Amino acid sequence: MPELPEVETIRRELAGVICGKRVDAADVHGLRSVRRHGDPADFCSGLIGRRALYVRRRGKYILVVLDAGNVLVLHLGMSGQLRWVSSSAVQPSRHTHVVVSFDSGEQLRFADPRTFGEAFVATSPTSDEKVDALAHLGFDALEAKVNSETLAEMLSVRRTSLKPLLMNQRFVAGLGNIYSDEVLFAAKLRYDRRANSLSTDEVRRLRRAITRVLRQAVAHGGSTLADAQYKDLYGRAGGFQYYHQVYGREGEACKRCQTRISRVRTQGRSSFMCERCQG
Ligand SMILES: [Zn+2]
Structure with missing residues (x-):
């Protein structure tokens, strides 16, 4: 399942090609992908004629901000993939549920075999940061303004274990199963530590680990596992899976202590x- 680094990789690629281009047509082939709209025509009319201005990200959501205040919001779910192709490229696959065509002769295609992902158009939000449907999200894991002092306060009122809390998008947006394990290893903390039991130093380690692990993962274009469910905008695999310290490495030696x-x-x-490194 794509997490923040994979979504950020796609966001950067998309920002490089989509800005300034106008939507000429939108086609929906899978109703479940646009389920927030009662009528798919509603989704299409929110896009057609609009020009893409810039591309933002909130947690695992991509926000293509259009003129006239509309925002195309995309979430990849478990198996969603976005592709940027020429309109004359081979026919979309069976699982391509949404195709957005631009005046440049290019298309953004959204394929999603398991259909947990989605695409929707938010109309006239007060600002692109305040799409109502995303109001439940916690702070973005790469957002600098939540420093270790703020994080310490947030953790002090939580009695749950660390891992499910890190994966709770309402608490912090962007982390899933892979990166919460990698972050906890980097912070030398166990998955089942009570959130409110962390010392000041441990919270600092956790805050630093979140930023460091995510930045490194973005630098390597995210992680593509054996299931190949994550590919970038051009169908290429990420490279951070070769740098995982713990995720998917059961039985292998800890790179820090050999356990x-x-x-x-x-x-x-x-x-x-690692039972020895994480306490
Ligand atoms: Zn170790």
């Missing part, structure tokens, strides 16, 4: 960790 990485199952989810 075998263990895999713990909780609530139907696997967490990878």
Whole structure:
């Protein structure tokens, strides 16, 4: 499932090609992908004739800000992929549910076999940062204004374990299963530590680890696992999977202390960790 680094990689690529281009046509082939709109024609009319101004990201959401105040919001869900292609490129795959055509002769195609992802148009939000449908999101994991003091206050009132809290998009937006494990390893903290039990120093380590791990992952174009569900805007795989310290490395040696990485199952989810490095 794409997390912040994968979505940020696509955002940057999209920002490089989409700005200034006008939507000529929009076609919906899969109703579930535009489920927030009662009628898919509603989705299309919110796009046609609009010009793309810039591209933002909030957590795992991509926001293409259009003129006249409309915003095209995209979420990749479990298996969603975006492609930027020439309109004359091979026919879209069976799982391509939305195709947006631009006046440049190019298309943005949204394919999503498992259909947990979505696309919708937010009309006239007060600002692109305040799309109502995204109001529930916590601070963006790469947002600098939540420093370790603020994070310490936020953690002090939470009794849950760290990992589910880091994956809770209402608390912090952008982290999923891969990066929460990598962040916790970098911060030397166990997945099941109570959020309100962290010392000042541990909160500082956690804040630094979030930024460092995510920045490195973005620099490598995100992680593409064996299931190949994540590919960038041009169908290329990311490279950060080769730098994972714990995720997917069960039984392999910890790169820090040589202890075998263990895999713990909780609530139907696997967490990878080093029992010796993380306390
Ligand atoms: Zn270790």
